[in-house]
Each structure stands twice: as structure tokens, then as C-alpha cells.
Amino acid sequence: MSVKIGDFVDIAADGSNYKGRIMPNSSKDVIFLKLESGYNVGINRNSIKSIKLAKEVKKNNIKTKKTAVEQKKGLPKIAILHTGGTLASKVDYETGGVISRFKPEELLDLFPEIREIANIKSVFISNMFSEEMRFENYAKIAKAVLKEINSGVKGIIIGHGTDTMHYTAAALSFMFEHLNVPILIVGAQRSSDRGSSDAAMNLVGAIEFINKTEFHQVAICMHESESDDNCIILPAVKTRKMHTSRRDAFKPINDNAIARVNYKTRTVEILKKIEKEKPKKNVLKIKFEEKVGILKTYPNINANIIKCYKGYKGLIIEGTGMGHMPISQGENKKIFNELKKLVKSGCIVVMTSQCIFGSVNMNVYSPGRNLLDIGIISGEDMLTETAYIKLAWLLGNYKKDIVKELIKKDIRGEIKERILPDEYLSKYDFNKGTD
Amino acid sequence: MSVKIGDFVDIAADGSNYKGRIMPNSSKDVIFLKLESGYNVGINRNSIKSIKLAKEVKKNNIKTKKTAVEQKKGLPKIAILHTGGTLASKVDYETGGVISRFKPEELLDLFPEIREIANIKSVFISNMFSEEMRFENYAKIAKAVLKEINSGVKGIIIGHGTDTMHYTAAALSFMFEHLNVPILIVGAQRSSDRGSSDAAMNLVGAIEFINKTEFHQVAICMHESESDDNCIILPAVKTRKMHTSRRDAFKPINDNAIARVNYKTRTVEILKKIEKEKPKKNVLKIKFEEKVGILKTYPNINANIIKCYKGYKGLIIEGTGMGHMPISQGENKKIFNELKKLVKSGCIVVMTSQCIFGSVNMNVYSPGRNLLDIGIISGEDMLTETAYIKLAWLLGNYKKDIVKELIKKDIRGEIKERILPDEYLSKYDFNKGTD
Numbered sequence: 001m002s003v004k005i006g007d008f009v010d011i012a013a014d015g016s017n018y019k020g021r022i023m024p025n026s027s028k029d030v031i032f033l034k035l036e037s038g039y040n041v042g043i044n045r046n047s048i049k050s051i052k053l054a055k056e057v058k059k060n061n062i063k064t065k066k067t068a069v070e071q072k073k074g075l076p077k078i079a080i081l082h083t084g085g086t087l088a089s090k091v092d093y094e095t096g097g098v099i100s101r102f103k104p105e106e107l108l109d110l111f112p113e114i115r116e117i118a119n120i121k122s123v124f125i126s127n128m129f130s131e132e133m134r135f136e137n138y139a140k141i142a143k144a145v146l147k148e149i150n151s152g153v154k155g156i157i158i159g160h161g162t163d164t165m166h167y168t169a170a171a172l173s174f175m176f177e178h179l180n181v182p183i184l185i186v187g188a189q190r191s192s193d194r195g196s197s198d199a200a201m202n203l204v205g206a207i208e209f210i211n212k213t214e215f216h217q218v219a220i221c222m223h224e225s226e227s228d229d230n231c232i233i234l235p236a237v238k239t240r241k242m243h244t245s246r247r248d249a250f251k252p253i254n255d256n257a258i259a260r261v262n263y264k265t266r267t268v269e270i271l272k273k274i275e276k277e278k279p280k281k282n283v284l285k286i287k288f289e290e291k292v293g294i295l296k297t298y299p300n301i302n303a304n305i306i307k308c309y310k311g312y313k314g315l316i317i318e319g320t321g322m323g324h325m326p327i328s329q330g331e332n333k334k335i336f337n338e339l340k341k342l343v344k345s346g347c348i349v350v351m352t353s354q355c356i357f358g359s360v361n362m363n364v365y366s367p368g369r370n371l372l373d374i375g376i377i378s379g380e381d382m383l384t385e386t387a388y389i390k391l392a393w394l395l396g397n398y399k400k401d402i403v404k405e406l407i408k409k410d411i412r413g414e415i416k417e418r419i420l421p422d423e424y425l426s427k428y429d430f431n432k433g434t435d
Numbered sequence: 436m437s438v439k440i441g442d443f444v445d446i447a448a449d450g451s452n453y454k455g456r457i458m459p460n461s462s463k464d465v466i467f468l469k470l471e472s473g474y475n476v477g478i479n480r481n482s483i484k485s486i487k488l489a490k491e492v493k494k495n496n497i498k499t500k501k502t503a504v505e506q507k508k509g510l511p512k513i514a515i516l517h518t519g520g521t522l523a524s525k526v527d528y529e530t531g532g533v534i535s536r537f538k539p540e541e542l543l544d545l546f547p548e549i550r551e552i553a554n555i556k557s558v559f560i561s562n563m564f565s566e567e568m569r570f571e572n573y574a575k576i577a578k579a580v581l582k583e584i585n586s587g588v589k590g591i592i593i594g595h596g597t598d599t600m601h602y603t604a605a606a607l608s609f610m611f612e613h614l615n616v617p618i619l620i621v622g623a624q625r626s627s628d629r630g631s632s633d634a635a636m637n638l639v640g641a642i643e644f645i646n647k648t649e650f651h652q653v654a655i656c657m658h659e660s661e662s663d664d665n666c667i668i669l670p671a672v673k674t675r676k677m678h679t680s681r682r683d684a685f686k687p688i689n690d691n692a693i694a695r696v697n698y699k700t701r702t703v704e705i706l707k708k709i710e711k712e713k714p715k716k717n718v719l720k721i722k723f724e725e726k727v728g729i730l731k732t733y734p735n736i737n738a739n740i741i742k743c744y745k746g747y748k749g750l751i752i753e754g755t756g757m758g759h760m761p762i763s764q765g766e767n768k769k770i771f772n773e774l775k776k777l778v779k780s781g782c783i784v785v786m787t788s789q790c791i792f793g794s795v796n797m798n799v800y801s802p803g804r805n806l807l808d809i810g811i812i813s814g815e816d817m818l819t820e821t822a823y824i825k826l827a828w829l830l831g832n833y834k835k836d837i838v839k840e841l842i843k844k845d846i847r848g849e850i851k852e853r854i855l856p857d858e859y860l861s862k863y864d865f866n867k868g869t870d
Contacts, residue, residue, distance in 0.1 A: 023798075032798075129802055131759040132767055134735045163756035167734050226856070243859060244757045244793030251860055293740065296731040296753065298823055299602050300569045305728065308743035318731065321598035322679045324566040332567055356791065358679030363458075363467075367564055388733055421661070424678060425686055425860055 003051055009033070010054040013047045019054055071119050076211050078118040078155050079148035080203075082107070083141060083168075084128040085161025087188040087199045107159070110192055111200040118207050123148065130161025130168070130187075135288035135392065138171040142286050145172070145183060149282055155182040155210030157203065162187040162241055162249065165220060169236035170389040173218045173412045175286050178279035182210050183218045185236070189247045198223050198247045205231025205261040212268045216278055217413075219258055223247040233259040235272075237386045237414035240356065253357060254381045254419045287396030289313050294388050296354060297325040306338035314348045314391040314403075317376070318384045323351040323360035324367055336370070343375040348400070350407055352379040352387050357424050377407060380415045390414060438486055444468070445489040448482045454489055506554050511646055513553040513590050514583035515638075517542070518576060518603075519563040520596025522623040522634045542594070545627055546635040553642050558583065565596025565603070565622075570723035570827065573606040577721050580607070580618060584717055590617040590645030592638065597622040597676060597684065600655060604671035605824040608653045608847045610721055613714035617645050618653045620671070624682045633658050633682040640666025640696040647703045651713055652848075654693055658682040668694040670707075672821045672849035675791065688792060689816045689854045722831030724748050729823050731789060732760040738769035741777060749783045749826040749838075752811070753819045758786040758795035759802055771805070778810040783835070785842055787814040787822050792859050812842060815850045825849060 003009055003022060011018045011033065018041055020033035030042045031051075082088050088107060108114060108122055125144050126137065145156050160168055169185050176183075184206035188199035206221040209231075220239050224232035225248045232248075238255035260269040292314035295305070309315050319325045326332035327339070343349055351371065353360050359381035362368030372378070379387045387407075394403040409415070438444055438457060446453045446468065453476055455468035465477045466486075517523050523542060543549060543557060560579050561572065580591050595603055604620050611618075619641035623634035641656040644666075655674050659667035660683045667683075673690035695704040727749035730740065744750050754760045762771035778784055786806065788795050794816035797803030807813070814822045822842075829838040844850070 128764060129759065129800065131732075131734070131755045131802070132761050132764040134761070134764075134766060136765075161756075163759055164734050241756065241790050242792055244788050244790045244795065246793065246859060249790065249793075288735070290735065290737075293736070294731055294733045296729055296819075297566075298729045298820070299566075299599050300723070300725065300827070301728070302725070305743060308740060320566045321596075321676065324564065324598055326567050326569070329563060329567040329569075330571075331569060353679050355676050355679045355684065357677055358681065358684075360679065365564065367566065384731075385733070392735070424681060 003053070008054050009051050011043055011051050012049040013043050018043060072115075075117065075119045076154040077121065077152065078157060078207060078210055079121045079123055079151075079153045080107075080157045080159060081123045081125050081141065081144055081148070082159045083126050083130070083133075083137075083161070085130050085159065085163075085165075085187055086191050087159045087161075087186060087202075088127065088192070107192060107199075111203060113200070114203055114207065117204070117211065118154075121148070121151075121153070128161070130164040133164050133168060135171075135290065138168060138175065138288065139286040141168070142172060142175045142284055145176075146282060146284055149181050153181065155184065157206050157210070158183065158185045159203075160185050160187050162189060162222075166236075166239050166241060166250070166383075167385050167389055169218055169220050169239065170386045170414070171288075171393070173236040173414075174390055174393040175284055176218070177283040177285055179218070179282055180216050180278045180280070181282075182213070182215045184210060184221045184233070185218070186221050189223075189245060189249060198228075201228055201263050202231055204263065205233075208261050208266050209233050209259060209268055213259065213270070213274060214276060214278070215258070215274050217275070220250055221261075222250045224257075224260060229263060231261040231263065232257045233261065235413055237390075237412050238383065238416075240383055240385065252423070253383055254359070254416060254423050255413075256420070256423060285393070285397045288392045289395035290392075292316075292388065292392040292395060294318060294384060296384075299326065301326060301335065303331070303334035303338045306335060306342060309342060309347065310345070312342075312347050313395050314350070315342070316350050316352055316379070316384055316388045316391060318352050318354045319360075320354060322358075322364055322368060323353055323362045323371070323378060324365065325351075325371070327370060328367055336374075339371070339376065340374045346400070348391065348395070348403060348407065349376045350379045350387055350391055351376055352382055352384040354384075356383075357419075359419060377404065380408065381419060382414050386414050438488070443489050444486050446478055446486050447484040448478050453478060507550075510552065510554045511589035512556065512587065513592060513642060513645055514556045514558055514586075514588045515542075515592045515594060516558045516560050516576065516579055516583070517562075517594045518560050518565070518568075518572075518596070520565050520594065520598075520600075520622055521626050522594045522596075522621065522637075523562065523627070542627060542634075546638060548635070549638055549642065552639070552646065553589075556583070556586075556588070563596070565599040568599050568603060570606075570725065573603060573610065573723065574721040576603070577607060577610045577719055580611075581717060581719055584616050588616065590619065590642075592641050592645070593618065593620045594638075595620050595622050597624060597657075601671075601674050601676060601685070601818075602820050602824055604653055604655050604674065605821045605849075606723075606828065608671040608849075609825055609828040610719055611653070612718040612720055614653070614717055615651050615713045615715070616717075617648070617650045619645060619656045619668070620653070621656050624658075624680060624684060633663075636663055636698050637666055639698065640668075643696050643701050644668050644694060644703055648694065648705070648709060649711060649713070650693070650709050652710070655685055656696075657685045659692075659695060664698060666696040666698065667692045668696065670848055672825075672847050673818065673851075675818055675820065687858070688818055689794070689851060689858050690848075691855070691858060720828070720832045723827045724830030725827075727751075727823065727827040727830060729753060729819060731819075734761065736761060736770065738766070738773045741770060741773035744777060744782065745780070747777075747782050748830050749785070750777065751785050751787055751814070751819055751823045751826060753787050753789045754795075755789060757793075757799055757803060758788055758797045758806070758813060759800065760806070762805060763802055771809075774806070774811065775809045781835070783826065783830070783838060783842065784811045785814045785822055785826060786811055787817055787819040789819075791818075792854075794854060812839065815843065816854060817849050821849050 327336035761767035
């Protein structure tokens, strides 16, 4: 039978049955199906026994009428700022892919339980995939946050794509030099119209945390594990997306989680001391220097790559191990010369590590000391992502001498003097036995 | 009292006592000490109550006489190839830093127990920090390995710096298209003349694994945990240095460990099926294409950075999430144009993820599909480091069309169809409670 793109079909092939929507696909030999689970599968046409049109997946029929937001007495007021991402997206049944196209009100209609625990003000900022975020977007978000804070909310939730959520979390941490309300960044790894979506639970976790604590910093709220039991509240400047697709993709690095929120009991378990002292005034500095970059090093790197950063004001080098890169032997000497030129030109160069966990320590080996000697600064135990955002922010707001001081100093919890043993993958084990 | 660089002193300051060697240091206000633990501490001169000369640390007095290597009957013959790194280094008591300067024979004299379990042939290749490794070094190592294999050894051990050990492991995996002996890459996170060194145990672990199994691939042997109980044998193309300083820095990514070797009982516990079929001949392909690079993306990246890779034959883009980068909005559109030009010019561009764990899937979101449309290739669940080595090796040995096919295909265990739930940080937990 003849089927076309967009048809919902049932295919028998290779002894299996696949039910899903036919997606656009450049190959003539393969049919690409978006399965009901949200995953894609390619099926070789030669292996197909039968294709039949199947029953349509019922499209989500969300009411888009603008409901006047009902204010319930006694409930805290929380603003949800929508920037886009999977939290605010649904499956596009034309192409089978996921697109960003929820309206904020639709999200509240999807999760009515949220209205039971807070008076929500829903604010639309943008509808973008988080990988598209630029510094100008950070500034826009920060200004919108300040506006809501000034209107007297108990806390702010930012719906955000997960790809660069940790970069934005760090940006907000630095932009608000003083902050007297909590800002929780929330995302989802499965779109909100899917049964397996983590969106509702992550939103509820953030709201309960705001309601039940006196936290006034920036944090991330996501699933702690693959199960729908706990949300975990993570430090904005010490967290990283560590998995492409799992709901528990976000993990603290060289640090511990701040709190755990149980979805059933709604209890908030504090895992890390929460600062009680609350600044009186929110101070916002939104400038970022554009000429800042990240360079991950690798064996056999060509010295010309360093030249690309000519004219840059700041550069994070994600080196190897305790903060090294090729500089001493043969061709690598050219790299050292280019680095010297770059630092001499006024660029602030900071070393972090591609190991992710642990701290840079450039004093242990002589090549590290050679890098320090030419003026490269140790990024200590800062994440590359945090160091990048911090350096661009410092250069946007302070003079060079101050930047050089502050980049090495802990100003938002991004540098820790001592990493504890359980702040690593120490629980990772291999007790699986033979296949 | 007056002290000078290189003196071993006992300093009382801030209510603490610090014992160590005074290191060279550019600041007048701070004394920098290399502690006996190997770590450095900076002490503010103003805070110092007293300084006195302390008893010298006894220098390691290693016999350097060339002992004719005694061959014991019944023991397997194993070649240890020395490339440098911490395994082959000791503390330099002049500067307090760690330098590479062991002779291979010295290493065997330091760990006499090794001679009890194998007839060791010690081969010097280089004395370099691993971050200095270039493709020419990979070729040199591979040729030396082949020479030893042809001389009839049961297995090969390569002593290697830890910084880029996983890159070299991947390089050897690809270079040996067929391999009929085990190649174990071994390193240390603490230099061999320190009490806390992991060098001896890692060497013993590798030897016992070679002796007791029929493995014939490339693998890494390092500590499984911080304790001196087990070594873990890790897959060459699926392993990464995940901590700057811990002895259990190396972890498998999207995969399981191959085996565990207990240091006390010397038992080898197989964790993953070992291929029994042994190729008859070792086939070596040592060429690498030089014009290949890695680009880690980040928010606000400038389109000019893509231009730097003009003329490149291959590029690994370490994108965000499931394989994305900024291409759709405002300034980011320029990046998309530059990518199009790069692919059109003939450069093979492969997408991996900075999440580290999980797989790239560029079909889920429309921006991912846009990248596929212009010819960017999904790196599936390959590590960035492995993808880089693989692409440079493929381009060095195959025609472009074949490269495009093979980069997507699993040829050495670098791409897995299904990642198991326990091949993530799922055991990571936050049960620490409040500070």
C-alpha cells in the first residue's frame, strides 16, 4: 500500500512491529518512523513485510483560551518566566520532531496541580532552543527577573531548554551581585505533552522548594534519578548536564546538591547549608564582554588555532589533567609562542580541565609552571562553562586588574577550597558481572 | 632566620604547622611550600610565627646500575614500553615539582615484585609528558609495539602519562586493525617514588590480566577506587580521564569495565565478554590526517571561529545536548552559513556531545535535523576524544567516501547500539545530609 510522510502506520519487519508516524527522510531505502515513545527508528524497505495505516495518536487538545489567572488567598506568588526548550515544547505531528510552541498559559492548563500550591504569574520571554542563547538573551532574562522581583514575588522560576541551562544558571548567578529571592531554573528532558514528561514534577519541585525554604540564590531543579520520586536542587555555578537524554542528566561537580524535594510527600530535605542572611537590595550587572571564548585542547593541535583568538579579551583553555596543554616538544613549541603572544596582547587566559571533576593545579608539573610563568591563570576547580561565563561577565563590568583578581577568587560559590571525596563518581561501580 | 629556595623548613603560621620545601615563587609576600604529601601551600609572610630548618626528606637513592635482566623459567614474557609520565617520574627536590626522569631499569628496581610474575623486557621509547603526544608519537609507539609482538611476547604494557592516555589508547586501537596480543596502557596519578604511588599496583594489575586472560585488544589499567584493592581494566575507545588528581580518575563512558584485578588475591574477575577469536596476523595502519580538530561549542560563540577550520579535512564539533549548536537566531545564523561552507569545502564534520554520557540524536529537534541536512554527521555515542582520533586515522588511511561510512559504523567497540542504565552515574548519590 502507498503511505506518505505524516501517516501514522503499523509496520511489520524483521519479526518486529513498529507503530509510528512516517518522518521526512532523504534516503529512498529506509522508512523513518517517529515511535509513540518519542524515539525514532529507521526501517529498511527491503525488510518490510507489511505496512498498514494505524489508528491516529490522539493529538493533545489544549485549550488556548486565556483564562484570567485566579488568585488563591494564602498561596505564595511565584513568577514563571518562559524562555523555551523542551519544557515548553510538544511533538510536531507533521514532522515527528519536537518543536517549541507552547504558550505559557497552555503549560499551566497542562499541569493544573501547580495552581494548587502557588499563585502563578506566567511571563513569556522567548521561545527558543537553549543552544541559541546569547549574552543579550541573558540580559533580557535578568531584566525580566528583576521586574518580577520588584513586583513582590516570593520566587522566580525560569523554564529553560536543558542544553545550556547550566550556562544560563551561571550567568544569572553572576549578573545578580546581590539577590534576595530564589531563582530556580527548570527544564525537561521529555516534552510536556508526553506521558513520560518530567516537566510537571520539576516545576512542582521548584515551587515547593521556593515555598518551604529561605534560599535566595540561583539554582537548577531537575530529576534526581530516572524515577519520579525526587527532584534535586543544584548549585547554579557547580552543575553540568552530564547526559544527553536521561531525566537525571544534571549533576553537581566538585560540590553537593543543595536540597532534595520529594514529589509525593512534598518534603524538602536540605543537603547543604543555606545562607540565611538576605541582602536588602538586588544589584544587577548585565554586561558581558563579547570577545571571550573556550578552546578545548587535544593532542596534535595546530598552533594556528591559538591565532584565531587574536583580539580576544578573554579565553578559557580547557586543558588536560591538572591544567596542561602541548607546549614543549617539536611542533608544540609554536603553541607556546602563540600563547605568549596572546597573553602579551592583553587577553586574560584561564586554564580549566577537560577531566570535569577535580581541580586544576599547575604547580605540580614543570609544563604547568611554564604556563603560569607566561601569565596563564589557574581556573582552580571551576567548571569550564562557569569559568567562561564568569570571565565574560567580569570583563564586561570590571577593569582588567580587578578581573585578574576576581577570576581566581570565589565570588558565587564557583571555587571551593576543598573537594570532598563524595563529590565524585565514587559510587560508580561495575558489579554487573559477565554478560 | 633566613631561608632560601630549596630549604626544607618547618613553618608555624595561623595556628598550623607546615613542613616542606621552599619553592621558587614570584610573590614577595608569600612563601610557597611543597609539602611532603606532594601538594603545595602558599603561606602569607605576615602570618608566619616562626620558620626553622627541618630534617631533610631522605632522597630516593635508586641504584642505576644496569642489571642484566634475569629470565625465570615458566614466567610469561611481557614487554614494558616507557613513554614517560608520572609512572616514570619522581619529585625533583630542587624545585619541589614532579619531573619525568626515570630510566626503565630504575622502575623495575623500585618494584621488584614485578619480576616475580613475569619476565619483563623494558623498552625506552620517550620521556615525555603525555599532553605533548602528537600523531608521530602514536606511530612510533605502534611500531615499537609491533616489534615486541614479533619477538614473541605474551603481552605489551605501555607506561604513559595519564593526561592523554585515553587518546593514545584509542589511537592504538584504531592503528592495529587486527591484534593478537593484549596491549595494556598503564599510568599513575602519584609519582613512583612516593609512598602513595599507584604505579606498582597498576603495573601488577596489567601483568596479572595479561597472564590470566586471552584478551587481545587495547585496554587501560588503573585503580578502580581510591583504595589499593582493585585495578580496573577499561575499554580503550570508551574510557575517559574524569578527575584531575584521584587515582580512580579513569571511568568507562556509555560502557562497562572489562575486568577487575584484585591486588591481594590476584584474581581476575571478568565483567564483560572477552572475544576469543584471535586474528592470525597483526595489521598496522599508522597514518593520521593532520588537518583534523575538535571544536567545543558554547553560547555566544562567534562565527569567525568556524572559519579557523578552513582547509581542514575533518572536524569534531562537541556540541550541546543531543548534538546541537547555535545556528538559527540572529548572529547565530552566520554560524550556520560558515558550517555549510566548511562541509561544502569537503571537510567531514562530526557531532559529539559535551554531556559526555549518552548518545547524540540529531533527529529529535529541528535544529539537529537542519545540521544533518547540510551534511554534518552524527557521532552517535562516541566520546569526543575517540571520535577525533578515529576521524584523523580514517582520513589518514581511507578514501573520503569510505571515511564517511566508517565514521558512523562501529569498528572497535566505539559505537554501541544500546547504552545500559548502569553505564551512567546512576549510583551517584547525595546522602550526605546537612553540613
